[in-house]
Amino acid sequence: MLLMDSVRRAGCSPVCLDLSVGLSPSPLKMGAGVAAEPGRPDPPAGGCRMASSIADEQAKTLEAKLTQVSEENRRLTEKIAYLYANQIARLSPDSTDSTHASQAASPPPAASRKRSRDSMDEPPNSGDADGSGKAEAVESPPSDDFEGSCRRIKVSRVCTRIDPSDTTLTVKDGYQWRKYGQKVTRDNPSPRAYFRCAYAPSCPVKKKVQRSAEDSSVLVATYEGEHNHPCPTRDGELPSCATRGGSVPCSISINSSGPTITLDLTKNGAGGVRVLEAAGAPDLKKLLCQETASAEFRTALVEQMASSLTRDSKFTEALAAAILKQLPDY
DNA sequence: CGACTTTGACCGGCGC
DNA sequence: GCGCCGGTCAAAGTCG
Numbered sequence A: 001m002l003l004m005d006s007v008r009r010a011g012c013s014p015v016c017l018d019l020s021v022g023l024s025p026s027p028l029k030m031g032a033g034v035a036a037e038p039g040r041p042d043p044p045a046g047g048c049r050m051a052s053s054i055a056d057e058q059a060k061t062l063e064a065k066l067t068q069v070s071e072e073n074r075r076l077t078e079k080i081a082y083l084y085a086n087q088i089a090r091l092s093p094d095s096t097d098s099t100h101a102s103q104a105a106s107p108p109p110a111a112s113r114k115r116s117r118d119s120m121d122e123p124p125n126s127g128d129a130d131g132s133g134k135a136e137a138v139e140s141p142p143s144d145d146f147e148g149s150c151r152r153i154k155v156s157r158v159c160t161r162i163d164p165s166d167t168t169l170t171v172k173d174g175y176q177w178r179k180y181g182q183k184v185t186r187d188n189p190s191p192r193a194y195f196r197c198a199y200a201p202s203c204p205v206k207k208k209v210q211r212s213a214e215d216s217s218v219l220v221a222t223y224e225g226e227h228n229h230p231c232p233t234r235d236g237e238l239p240s241c242a243t244r245g246g247s248v249p250c251s252i253s254i255n256s257s258g259p260t261i262t263l264d265l266t267k268n269g270a271g272g273v274r275v276l277e278a279a280g281a282p283d284l285k286k287l288l289c290q291e292t293a294s295a296e297f298r299t300a301l302v303e304q305m306a307s308s309l310t311r312d313s314k315f316t317e318a319l320a321a322a323i324l325k326q327l328p329d330y
Numbered sequence B: 001c002g003a004c005t006t007t008g009a010c011c012g013g014c015g016c
Numbered sequence C: 001g002c003g004c005c006g007g008t009c010a011a012a013g014t015c016g
Helices: A001-008 A051-091 A098-103 A111-118 A124-131 A282-292 A294-311 A313-325
Strands: A155-161 A177-184 A191-197 A207-212 A218-224 A248-254 A260-264 A274-279
Touching: none
Parallel strands: none
Antiparallel strands: A155 A218, A155 A248, A177 A191, A191 A207, A207 A218, A248 A260, A260 A274
């Protein structure tokens, strides 16, 4: 886009755009016509004469931008790590390893009932959660090692905007789920549905789906554990915003043993990111709101998303196919 | 007829 | 000890 913009500003025709997306070793290649691949015909007459110098200039610009974005990324990472560490320290001043033993004897008053339940719900084979365990869901007796039994399963939340009239508690994420229960919980008038992964019998993953208490048009899906099998459909590799005919995940949560931070990826019309909530850390939410509102954050986020997409050869192939479809035969 | 969903019953932890 | 609550079970019902 930067190149396109510069080329446009330089008075060159946009026809020079080389869209050899995914067809060359370089996954995404957009540039002026002179940057054509070897063996390809020269740019059409009327192409950019200044393209060579512009390409050099743009290469430098992009390089500088890459450095800047990398620096921003590093800075943001450090900042989030710092904020997170601060919050943890503030929320659990005695959160050291030694608390495990005392927790069994006398639970800390600040620890909510729910929190202790969450750790209790850990499946017997939840060692899988760190990816190092075996994939078998074999019942094993509780370990005497308290440290081991307290290991947290991976918990993540996905908020999904749905039609308020849609009463089905389904979130299409590509995996197959079997519903095994539904309950009305105290803090929310809408029922909570419980699902197990139905694709692999040994898969320990569970999912809870419930409408948000604040906004009934938002479904909150809580995933516990990690799948020990590949996703049955490609759509499920990520909760996809392109999902059709179903609910559309529109936000992500950063979890899991610490404060939950929910980012809304769609609601901000200005193209920014909105912090929906930072459970258990109101100050963190305030700070993150400031941070995500910044132009630097948006730029870094966009860069990172673009980078992830362009590294995915499947994506670039699909994009190339879609573009070729739109182009007249030549 | 098998797979899946629904829903009331049941279980175990926790607070009072 | 009792009641509340979240989570799970399992029989019955539904669907393709």
